[in-house]
Each structure stands twice: as structure tokens, then as C-alpha cells.
Amino acid sequence: MPTTASSSTYSYLGPAGTFTEAALKQVPEAVGATWRSVNNVGEALADVVSGRSTAAMIAIENSVEGGVSATQDALATVPGLRIVGEYLVRVNFVLVARPGTRLDEVRVVNAHPVAYAQTHLWLERNLPGHGHIPASSNVAAAADLLQSSGGTGTADAAVAPPGITEHHDVEVLATEIGDNANAVTRFVLVSRTVPVPPATGADKTSLIVELPVDGAGALVDMLEQFATRGINLSLIQSRPIGDALGRYRFVIDLEGHVLDERVADALLGLKRFSPNVIFLGSYPRADATPVEVSPRYDDEAFVDARDWLRGLVSGVDPV
Incomplete structure (x- = not known):
């Protein structure tokens, strides 16, 4: 990462106590650094682009709701960014x-829209007929209860992360209210463009790819x-480009590293096929699970094939 004056600053969706802060706590390089709380993904990425921060922690995918569209769209439109790590938070x-x-x-319940989507079944079951007021973050939802004079805000309660009482004088009415006990949010640490790290054998690569035409078979x-x-693709999600109906870009996570022969070859194919390929980075998987590759597609198979072709061109009969 850069070693400028801002190299010890990390941006994250705040305020303190959010799941994004919990993800940032997993970054060894961030220990002892300055943490800058921001209001949204756009502000976090602007910090990185401007050099105010070395990197920003942002949510990109949830196991219940899927991809975070605001993050995906920002990464597609803000140049000069690179994902350098991923982190999982229950x-x-x-x-x-x-x-x-x-x-x-x-x-009436105050809740961030994503949090509300992940708790609405519990809320409907236990608070039938309740109203919902969207909040800017999970912590802000609780903080807003205390903002108005005398503590009489519009909402009566808020959906918040565990540990919220460490930051605000609120009372817990119910715990474990998520509709899916196995819900996990995937966060990525985004920096300015840097050289890719070495392959580890347990890597992921993120791309954004546009189709050349809106026609039959283009996606295939x-x-x-x-x-x-x-x-293998671990994520593929379409997002509208916005310039016309039927025009989409695809956010893709694949298993492997750009330095793997099969991945590099696929990127070359994509570059010939697509009018716009955005390489977001190759980085170690958060779960450290090694990528299983058939011998037909390992590095040696690609190297052998190239050597075979060179032999044909040079007049050497294949062995």
C-alpha cells in the first residue's frame, strides 16, 4: 500500500459499532491506525481516490440479500480502485x-433497509402492523432514538447490531432477531490501484464485464x-449500465488468481469479447479454502499446450 501521509488512515461506514467497523478490526495493518467514519460508500471511495485514506472497508455481498448494489455500482464507475482483501462478519x-x-x-421501528430486510419476518411476527423508518446505518438507527429533545423520537425502537449498548444509552428489548441465523456479510478492503499480490492457491478475483450486444447468446x-x-464463479450479478434499457454490466467473482494460467487466459478472452472489462483485483479468500482445479486446467496444462504449439511452429514434432 502507499506510504504517504494518509497511509495510516482507513475509512469505514460509521459510526463506531457498525458491522463495517467489525470487519475493519480484522485488518492487521489497520491496528493502531486512524479510522475515519463516513456516511456512505461514495464518501469512503472518494477518500481513497483523493488520498485522504489508504483504503476503505465496504460491504459488497450478503448471504441473504446478495450483492450490495450501491457498492457494485460505485466500483463500476470510480476508476483507479483495487480490492486488496475480503473479510467475513456474522x-x-x-x-x-x-x-x-x-x-x-x-x-414504529427505525432500521437500515438491509437490516430491515433481514429481520422483517421477526418484526412482522412480534410487532404486527408496525411501521418502518429507514436509517443511514445500523448504529444510526439506535442513535436516532435519542436525538430529539426528551428522547421522544418518531420511532419507538430500532434494529441495531449486538453491542450497541456500549455506544448508546438504549435498552435491549430482544436479541437474535435476524431471520437467518447463518447470515454473513462479506466486506472488501479497497485501495488505489496497486500491483496484485502473489497467488496463494486460495484466491478470488473480482471483475465487472459489459456485454458487447444485447442479443441472443451474448451472456452464454x-x-x-x-x-x-x-x-468456477462464486458470484455473478447483473447491474444496469444506465444509458439504455437492456444494457447491463455483470459483477463477477471467480475462484482463482490473475496469475493462474487459466484465469489469465480467461481475462484475455474477455478482453477480446467485451467492450469494457474492469479488473477489481485478485486477493486471498477470507475462508482460506484452497481452489480445487482439474488437471486439465492447472498451470502445467496451459504451459504444456503453449510449448506444443511452439514446437509445431518451429518444425519440432510433438513427442
């Missing part, structure tokens, strides 16, 4: 209120760049 929620509030008194043609090289 996600669950508590319902909090101003001290003295009872659960049966709750009529793109996917064949991966399938014919034995590359």
Missing part, C-alpha cells in the same frame, strides 16, 4: 429502545470464457 441483530420502553409499546458467450477454462 450478522445478527437486536431490537433496542429508549430506557423504560416495553416491547408491546413499539409501533461471456460465461463460456470461464466454463471452457474450468473456472
